[in-house]
Amino acid sequence: MGWSEDQNQTPCLVVHPHLKSERGNLRSPQARLEECVGLAQAIHVDVVHSEVVNIARPKPATLFGQGVVDALATTIGRVGKTKNEWDDDDIGLAIVDAALSPIQQRNLEKAWNCKVIDRTGLILEIFGERARTAEGSLQVELAALTYQRSRLVRSWTHLERQRGGLGFIGGPGESQIEIDRRLIDERIVRLKRELEDVKRTRELHRKARRNTPYPIVALVGYTNAGKSTLFNRLTQAKVFAEDLLFATLDPTMRSITLPSGRDVIMSDTVGFISQLPHELVAAFHATLEEVHEADVILHVRDASHPDTEAQRADVLDVLKTLGVEEKLEDCLIEVYNKSDLLDEETKSTITNRANRSGGRVSMVSAMDGQGCEQLLDDINTLLSARFQTFELNVPYSDGQLLSWLYNHGEVTERREGEEHFTITVKMNDMNASRFKQKYPQFFEAPAEEVEEETSTGWSPT
Incomplete structure (x- = not known):
C-alpha cells in the first residue's frame, strides 16, 4: 500500500x-x-x-x-x-x-x-505497518489488494503500455492495466485460499476449546479505548499496548482464573473505528469470528473521550454487521475505562445513566487497576446467570461421572452421604446439553417422580 x-x-x-x-x-x-x-x-x-x-x-x-x-x-x-x-x-x-x-x-x-x-x-x-503475525499480514494484504484493484485507473503512464499478443492469437496486446488487474486477481484468489486454511485452523481450535469447560471472554471496543492495557492488567500478559490508534491487530488469547476459582479464556481483538472499510471487515472476518464464540463480550469504552457515545454506536454497528446482535443483550458488559481521568461527579453521572438504562456496567482504570477486581466479579456473575445448575446424587463407585462433572462444569458444592455424593454443579448450555445426552438416566423419569425421587434427582435453577 x-x-x-x-x-x-x-x-x-x-x-x-x-x-x-x-x-x-x-x-x-x-x-x-x-x-x-x-x-x-x-x-x-x-x-x-x-x-x-x-x-x-x-x-x-x-x-x-x-x-x-x-x-x-x-x-x-x-x-x-x-x-x-x-x-x-x-x-x-x-x-x-x-x-x-x-x-x-x-x-x-x-x-x-x-x-x-x-x-x-x-x-x-x-494496518499494513502494524500487522505482525502471518495471519494478520494475509488479512491486511487481501484488504489492500481488494482496495487497490478498484484504483487501477489510467493515472500513470506505465499503465498505458501494451504488451504484444501471441502471434497465433492475433488482436491487440494485453495492456499493462489488464496485466496488473489479472495479477492482482490471481493474488487475491491465493490469499483467500490461504485465509480459508486459517479459518479452518481457527475452527479446529474453537472445536478443541468446546471440549473444555472454559468460557470465552472477548474484549471489543473502539480503537485506542485501552483494550490491550486492560487485557494485560487482567491476564498479566505483555501484549503491545500504547496510546496509538490500532496498536493491536493480531488477536491474543490467555487463560485467567476468576476470584471464584472459575477458569476463563480472555481474547483481545482488533479495535473498531467509524467508517471501517468494508474490505477490512471482510478480510478480518476470520479473526472477528472469535466474538461469535464468546460467552461474555466486554465492550471497553474510553469514558474520558468526548465522543464516547458516538464511538459506542460505531462499535455496536460493527458487532451487528458481524452477526452477534442477539448476544448483545445477554452477554455484553460495558466497561468504562480510563476512570482515573474522570472526576467523581462524572463517574456518578455515568453510573446513574447506566443504571437507568438497565445495562451491565463496570467502571475501571486499566492503568492503575481501579475497579478491575469488581469487573472480574461482574464477569463471574454474568457467567453464573447464564449457567444451568444441577443437583445430582453420584454413587461413590461412579468415578467416571464424577470426573466428567469436574472437567465440564463448575462444582460449587459436594456433600457426602451413605452411598453417594450430592453434587451441585453449574454448566453452560453446551455442556448441559452434552450431559443430558451422555447421561440420559438422570432425565428419564417424569417430572413428578423426579421431585419425589431424590436418589436420581436434579434441579436446574
Whole structure:
C-alpha cells in the first residue's frame, strides 16, 4: 500500500469533508478531523495543516467544489512546480477523510500535484505497518489488494503500455492495466485460499476449546479505548499496548482464573473505528469470528473521550454487521475505562445513566487497576446467570461421572452421604446439553417422580 516519498519527512495536509447529509451526526466535524489527524500521525507523517470543509453537494469529479480545490492547492504549494522545484515545506501528502472514488483521487492528485489517499487507504496503511503475525499480514494484504484493484485507473503512464499478443492469437496486446488487474486477481484468489486454511485452523481450535469447560471472554471496543492495557492488567500478559490508534491487530488469547476459582479464556481483538472499510471487515472476518464464540463480550469504552457515545454506536454497528446482535443483550458488559481521568461527579453521572438504562456496567482504570477486581466479579456473575445448575446424587463407585462433572462444569458444592455424593454443579448450555445426552438416566423419569425421587434427582435453577 505504501507511497513513494519518505513518510518520516513528508509534510501532510488532512481535510475532513463535512457533507450536508451528515449534519446532526453524533460526532462533531472537528472531532472527526482530530481523529483523522491521529490516524495520520500513526503513519509518522508531519501534519502541518488540517481543516474541515463544508460540502453541500459532492462533486463527482473531485468531491470538493473548484474553489476549495484551488484554495487547498495553494496551501499545498506544489502547483506549477516540477519535482526538482519542490521545497521541503511543500506538502507531499494530502489525506481526505472520506471515501474517494478512483476518479476523484486521480483528479485531486493532478490538481494538487501531490499524493492523495482517502480514509480507507490511510487505515490500510496503518494496518499494513502494524500487522505482525502471518495471519494478520494475509488479512491486511487481501484488504489492500481488494482496495487497490478498484484504483487501477489510467493515472500513470506505465499503465498505458501494451504488451504484444501471441502471434497465433492475433488482436491487440494485453495492456499493462489488464496485466496488473489479472495479477492482482490471481493474488487475491491465493490469499483467500490461504485465509480459508486459517479459518479452518481457527475452527479446529474453537472445536478443541468446546471440549473444555472454559468460557470465552472477548474484549471489543473502539480503537485506542485501552483494550490491550486492560487485557494485560487482567491476564498479566505483555501484549503491545500504547496510546496509538490500532496498536493491536493480531488477536491474543490467555487463560485467567476468576476470584471464584472459575477458569476463563480472555481474547483481545482488533479495535473498531467509524467508517471501517468494508474490505477490512471482510478480510478480518476470520479473526472477528472469535466474538461469535464468546460467552461474555466486554465492550471497553474510553469514558474520558468526548465522543464516547458516538464511538459506542460505531462499535455496536460493527458487532451487528458481524452477526452477534442477539448476544448483545445477554452477554455484553460495558466497561468504562480510563476512570482515573474522570472526576467523581462524572463517574456518578455515568453510573446513574447506566443504571437507568438497565445495562451491565463496570467502571475501571486499566492503568492503575481501579475497579478491575469488581469487573472480574461482574464477569463471574454474568457467567453464573447464564449457567444451568444441577443437583445430582453420584454413587461413590461412579468415578467416571464424577470426573466428567469436574472437567465440564463448575462444582460449587459436594456433600457426602451413605452411598453417594450430592453434587451441585453449574454448566453452560453446551455442556448441559452434552450431559443430558451422555447421561440420559438422570432425565428419564417424569417430572413428578423426579421431585419425589431424590436418589436420581436434579434441579436446574
